[in-house]
Amino acid sequence: MNGTRRGRTAWRALLVGTLGFFVVVCAFADSPSVTAVLSKSEAAVGETVQLQIRVTGGRSADAPEKIAVDGLQIYRTGTSQHFEMNNFNVTSSVIYDYAILPMKAGTFKIPPQTIRLGSNALHTPALTLNVTDSPGRSSSSRSNREAQPENANQLVFAELVVPKKVAFVGEMVPAEIRLGFDPHARPELIDGPEIAGQGFTAQKLQQSQHNLETINGKSYDVVTFKTAIAATRTGKFEIGPVKAKARVSVPRRQATPRSRSRSPFDLFNLDDPFSDPFFADPLGRLAERREVEMESEPATFEVKPLPPNAPPNFSGGVGTFAMTTEAKPKRVQVGDPITVTSTVSGRGNFDRVNAPALEDDHGWHKYPSSSKFKQDDEVGISGAKTFETVISPNEKKQALPPLVFSYFDPVKENYVTLRSDAMPITVEGGAGPAPAVIASQPGPAATVAASAKPSPKPQDILYQLTERPKVAQSFTPLYARPLFWTAQFVPLLALLGLIGWKATQARRENREAQRIAALRHEAAELMQKLRRNDSSPQEYFSQASRAVRVKTALARNIDPNAVDAETAATAFDLDENERTQLRRLFERSDELRYSGAHNGAETISPESRREVLDLLENLRT
Amino acid sequence: MKPRKLIVNLCCAITYAFLIPSVFAQSDAQFAKANQEYADRNFKEAIDGYDQLVRSGQWSANLFYDLGNAYFRAGDFGHAILNYERALALDRHHPEADANLRIVRDEARALELTPTLAERYLKFANVNQFTIASAIALWVATFCIVALIFARRRSGAVIALSIVSLSIFAVAVFAIYQLDNGSNGRALAIVTGMNVQARVATADNANSVLALPPGSEIRVLSNRGDWIYAALPNNLRGWVPAKSAEAVRL
Numbered sequence: 047m048n049g050t051r052r053g054r055t056a057w058r059a060l061l062v063g064t065l066g067f068f069v070v071v072c073a074f075a076d077s078p079s080v081t082a083v084l085s086k087s088e089a090a091v092g093e094t095v096q097l098q099i100r101v102t103g104g105r106s107a108d109a110p111e112k113i114a115v116d117g118l119q120i121y122r123t124g125t126s127q128h129f130e131m132n133n134f135n136v137t138s139s140v141i142y143d144y145a146i147l148p149m150k151a152g153t154f155k156i157p158p159q160t161i162r163l164g165s166n167a168l169h170t171p172a173l174t175l176n177v178t179d180s181p182g183r184s185s186s187s188r189s190n191r192e193a194q195p196e197n198a199n200q201l202v203f204a205e206l207v208v209p210k211k212v213a214f215v216g217e218m219v220p221a222e223i224r225l226g227f228d229p230h231a232r233p234e235l236i237d238g239p240e241i242a243g244q245g246f247t248a249q250k251l252q253q254s255q256h257n258l259e260t261i262n263g264k265s266y267d268v269v270t271f272k273t274a275i276a277a278t279r280t281g282k283f284e285i286g287p288v289k290a291k292a293r294v295s296v297p298r299r300q301a302t303p304r305s306r307s308r309s310p311f312d313l314f315n316l317d318d319p320f321s322d323p324f325f326a327d328p329l330g331r332l333a334e335r336r337e338v339e340m341e342s343e344p345a346t347f348e349v350k351p352l353p354p355n356a357p358p359n360f361s362g363g364v365g366t367f368a369m370t371t372e373a374k375p376k377r378v379q380v381g382d383p384i385t386v387t388s389t390v391s392g393r394g395n396f397d398r399v400n401a402p403a404l405e406d407d408h409g410w411h412k413y414p415s416s417s418k419f420k421q422d423d424e425v426g427i428s429g430a431k432t433f434e435t436v437i438s439p440n441e442k443k444q445a446l447p448p449l450v451f452s453y454f455d456p457v458k459e460n461y462v463t464l465r466s467d468a469m470p471i472t473v474e475g476g477a478g479p480a481p482a483v484i485a486s487q488p489g490p491a492a493t494v495a496a497s498a499k500p501s502p503k504p505q506d507i508l509y510q511l512t513e514r515p516k517v518a519q520s521f522t523p524l525y526a527r528p529l530f531w532t533a534q535f536v537p538l539l540a541l542l543g544l545i546g547w548k549a550t551q552a553r554r555e556n557r558e559a560q561r562i563a564a565l566r567h568e569a570a571e572l573m574q575k576l577r578r579n580d581s582s583p584q585e586y587f588s589q590a591s592r593a594v595r596v597k598t599a600l601a602r603n604i605d606p607n608a609v610d611a612e613t614a615a616t617a618f619d620l621d622e623n624e625r626t627q628l629r630r631l632f633e634r635s636d637e638l639r640y641s642g643a644h645n646g647a648e649t650i651s652p653e654s655r656r657e658v659l660d661l662l663e664n665l666r667t
Numbered sequence: 668m669k670p671r672k673l674i675v676n677l678c679c680a681i682t683y684a685f686l687i688p689s690v691f692a693q694s695d696a697q698f699a700k701a702n703q704e705y706a707d708r709n710f711k712e713a714i715d716g717y718d719q720l721v722r723s724g725q726w727s728a729n730l731f732y733d734l735g736n737a738y739f740r741a742g743d744f745g746h747a748i749l750n751y752e753r754a755l756a757l758d759r760h761h762p763e764a765d766a767n768l769r770i771v772r773d774e775a776r777a778l779e780l781t782p783t784l785a786e787r788y789l790k791f792a793n794v795n796q797f798t799i800a801s802a803i804a805l806w807v808a809t810f811c812i813v814a815l816i817f818a819r820r821r822s823g824a825v826i827a828l829s830i831v832s833l834s835i836f837a838v839a840v841f842a843i844y845q846l847d848n849g850s851n852g853r854a855l856a857i858v859t860g861m862n863v864q865a866r867v868a869t870a871d872n873a874n875s876v877l878a879l880p881p882g883s884e885i886r887v888l889s890n891r892g893d894w895i896y897a898a899l900p901n902n903l904r905g906w907v908p909a910k911s912a913e914a915v916r917l
Contacts, residue, residue, distance in 0.1 A: 383778060385901050411776055414878035418867075436778070436877070436901060507739050507767040511729040512702055514695065518725050519757045521916040523847065524795040530802075537806040541813065548817035 078103035078163050081391070081422050081430075082156075082170035087220060088209030089148055090178050097144040099170055100422070101161055102137060108162040109142040118154050118175070119147040148177035171368065171392060174457055176209065201228035201296070203266070204239065204340040206288045208275065212348045216364040217456045218274045218395045218427045219347075223251065223288050225340060226266035229258070231294035236337065238290035239271060243344070245283050249274040252424040274425045276364075276395050277349035286344035296336045352454055357463050359403045363453035365394015365427075369402060371449050371466040379474050383413075383436045388449055388466070391430035396421075401433035402451035405465065409441045443473040562600065569596040576659060583650050584638040590658050591635035594628065594665065601667045618665045627661050694725045705737055713737040726917070728758035735767060744775035745859035745881030752857055752915045759793055777858075777882030778900035780850035789842045797846070801839030808832035850886060856897070856912040858883040863912075865905030869894040876905035885912055 078101060085096035097120065101107040113120040124143045148154070156173040207222040223241070227233035241248050255270040275285060352364070371388040378384055388402045401415035413436040421429035437446075446469040455462050524530050572593040575581065581589065592606075598614040599606035609617075611632040615625040701716025717734035735750030748771050754764035772779070782790070792800070811829035815821055847853055858879045866873040869891060877899050879885070885897040885907060894906045 381773070383901055413776070413778075413880065414864075414875075416864075416875040416877055418874050434877070434903075438776070507736055507770050508763045510702055510705055510733050510736055511763060512699070514698055514725075514727050514729055519727050521726070521753075521756060523843075523853075524798040525843065530798070534802065537810075541806070541809060544810065545813055545817075548813070552817060 078107075078166060078168060080161050080168040080170055081428070082159070082173055083423055083428050084146075084156075084173050084175060086209070086222075087174065088176045088178065089146075091148050091151055093148065095146040095148070095175060097146055097156070097173070099142040099144070099159065099161065100139050101142070101163065101168065102139040107140055107142075107168075109140075110159055113144065113156060113159060115154055115156055117148065117150045117152060117177070118156070119149060120144050120156070146175065148175070151177050151179045153177075171366065178209075201231040201294050202226060202233065202292055202338055202340050204288050204290055204342040206241065206286045206342040206345050208285060208345040208347060211346065212350065213277060214350050214364055214454065214456050214459075215278065215280055215352055216276055216362055216395050216398060216454075218249075218276050218365065218393075220425065220427060221248070221273050221275050221285075221345075223271040223273070223342075224268050225271070225290055225292075226259070226261070226268045227292065227294065229265060229267045231296070233267065234293040235269070236291050236293050239288050239340070240290070241273070241275075241286055241288050243283070243285050245279045245281075245349075246275050246277045246285060246347075248276075249425045249427075254424055272424050274427045275347075277347065280349045280351045282346065282348045284344040285347050286342055288340075288342040290340040291337060292340060293335055293337050296334055353460070355461075356454070357450075357452035357461055359450055359463075360452040360454070360461060361400035362398035363390075363394055363396075363400075363451075364398070364456055365392055365453060366455055366457065367392035367394060367399070367451070367453050367462075367464065369449070369451050369464040369466060371402070371469070373446050373469050373471060376470070377472045377474070378439065380441060381438055383438050384446070384471065386435045386437060386446065386449070387432060388435070388451075389430050389432045390451060393428045394453065396426065396429060396431050399431050399451075399453070401435055402449035402464075402466070404437070404447050405450050406447040409439060409443060410447075411438045411440055413437065439473040441473070443471065445470050562603075565596050565600050565606065569593060569600065572596065573662065576655075576662065579655070586650055586655070586658075587631065587635035587638050590662065591632050593662055594631065597662075597665045614665070618667060620664075624661060624664065627657065631658060631661065694720055694723065698730065701737075702733065705733065705740070708740075710737050710741040714741060721917075726757065728754040728761045728764065730754075731757065732761060732764045732767070735764065735771075739767070739771055743859075743881075744771050744777070745857060745861075747771045748775065748777055748882035749857040749859055749913055749915065752855070753917070756915050772882060775882040776880050778877075778879060778884065780855075780884040780886060780898065780900055781902065782850045783845070785841075785845045786849040786851070789845055792842070794843055794846050797839045797842045801836050801843065804832045804835035804839060808836060850884070850898075852886075853916055854887040855915045856885050856887050856895070857915060858885060858907070858912050860908070860911030863907060865897070865899050865903070865907050867905060869906050873906070877901065877903050879907065879911075887912075887914065 080099065080101050082097065082099045085098070089095045097113075099109060101109070109122070109125075111122050121144060122142060123145045126141045126143070128139045128141065129137070146156075154175045154177060156175065158169040158172050161168045161170065203224075203226045205224040205226070207224065208219060209221075210219045213219050221241075223239050225235065225239060239251065251271040251273045253269060254272045255268075257268050257270070259266050259268045277283075367390050369388060369390050371386065373384055373386045375384065390396075390399050390402070396419055401417065404410060404412065415433045415435040417431055417433045419426070419429055419431045421427075423429070448468050449466045450463055452461055452463040454460070520527070572589050575589055576586065576593065594611075594614050595606040595609040598604070598609040598617045601617045602613075611625075611629045614620075615628055620628065697716060697720055701713050701720070704710075704713035704716055714734065714737045717730060717737060720730055721734065731750045731754035735747045735754065738744075738747035738750060748768060751764045751768035751771065754761050755768065758764075771777075789797075808829045811825050811832065815825055815829065818825070858881055861881060863879045863881075863883075865876040865879055865885075867876055868874075879899070883900060885895070885899055887895050887897050888904070889896045890909065891906075893909050895909050895912060896904070897907050897912070898904055
């Protein structure tokens, strides 16, 4: 019963602990943000496109079930939740999946969607989807596939899909490479794919899908690679072809029955079916492995130049971007560093996105920025690039000037400059950058008084020092030097001396206490014996005189053997009568001890015994 | 001790006693020569002269200060700051080194590590002073405890003194740990290379964490091959090429 209760308590503690952990971890999570990504920016009518809205940093978001765009049917198809834990920093995100079915051709703009997250309202970026009448694959590549000869190349095909045919210089255009294989050919990709051509850069290829598709009534294993292409020059040029090399199993050319070798058992040349090579090598003779080159048709691409009159801080970013900025700390001294974190997020050529610049950098010293990019898609077109720039104020300031970032928007076909708000900060001028300087001649150190108020920038350093100490100095801390530990022997020896002295003193005190205890014990025993009526007169008086000696020794702290009647009487300050009794007691004891036991009465009278006992009990200090 | 061994030790002691003044005299001459080179504006030769003294272990705050000045004149702000820091590590109240360090930092725009709250409060003394305080406090506490053990009657004053001494000992040990492992402790290093970037990984093409101007302070956390994992200004951490930074404490 107790065990069950204990077990239940343990489970409760575990549950509470786990909940507590998640509460703490969630408390430390980042502030919520939202991104929206389309699986492709171009599609054909009737072709489904996926829209993914990811809400990071919140779990109870309220996303729309349906998004109304004329010409598109957009429905929510699912919700999933993700937790990521990195160095105890937990990021939770909710992903809302939507299916988009284009109903007609044209360019559709999916407006920003409001995602409610508690009391906060987040907005997704606007997305653009181009819908064409026919599927976006290049007809040339399809015709190429259809025209492929009835040989090994029938088993494979390569296709380059560039949905956008016109773009600006530097604009990132998503592209797809589709490699199809006959599933029966046991395909094995051994080289590539790679896109040939000049005048553009391509992102690293990412394999995104592996589907079984039926094309012209024939099944193919289709592997899709995604990339993004950015043109580096203007004009019309071709991209591709895509080249790849694969190894496939090709059926052996069927030999004529006549050419088949005759079996030794086919004596009468009756075309014995067991003469078929299949029976000699059932796995190897039916098919052979062969390397095939795969090559797609190139795609044509027209590249327009960027318009003139670019803003001064335009660094070549082409796309659609948003910017957020933050500065820490908010209160500094002149010359102290402030870290400005600016995040440029959106879709475009992030490799050309540079750090936002200060609109007015007068009175600020700027250090080179560092950056990191977190991509939201497979090819790095969509994501957020975070810049950290350290700046330091050279003078008193009340606000950080706005940060500006310029890019070219290929949809609007014009330059856009994002400008952050001026961030209020407090720069105090207490820490002067340098003390009062100068003196090119050697002089006393007293001239180097530090100035309390900010002074103009110093021109020169102080003079050389020509004196050196006689003993070399050391960086080794004192506790790591042998001399320090050797010096500890002095107090250690003193401590040991103290301990020895105290221990001896205690032992001595202990011995004296033991002697006193023994005397007390002896006195008590003697008094007990004297009260008993069983001892001879010799023993009785001997014990009585011993009891007097012991009590006197205890009272005066002297040796009991050195006590006589006079000493005892003085020690206890007895009157004359008692002194006489005491003297008589000692005389009687000596008499009995030295003159023999039988000289006198054999017994002691009770009066005499009473008298002796009274005398002894009165011996008190 | 055997007579022969005693004689050998005695001979060694006498030789050493005669040798030390001669070594000092030699290094004094070298120091004066380097100073003269500096005065003649031959800063490279002055640096070489001071460097020889540093290599021979004749360290002093003034030597590092002068070496820092020579590097400043030669335009090498990273090494200038490194040597001013070394002068201050040997003598934290060195006024000239402190003044020149501020000037060079301002010129070089070098980044500084932010001291922790504990370091800011504990900087009224250095590690050696705290070491002495901790040793004295520990011995006083030990003597008091021994006296209390053997005393027939416990004295309130002795008990209070032992508690106070133990508290001082604990604070001093904490201070030693904080100062020794803090932003100005044993692991302090100065960036001496040009165009140094702290990176997220041990590769020259890894993403940059922070650009470190010459003379910037870093705190070495660990070493891996040719790279140092270091705490950086602005509470960042990153990998810095080992050849680009030098430890302040030799």
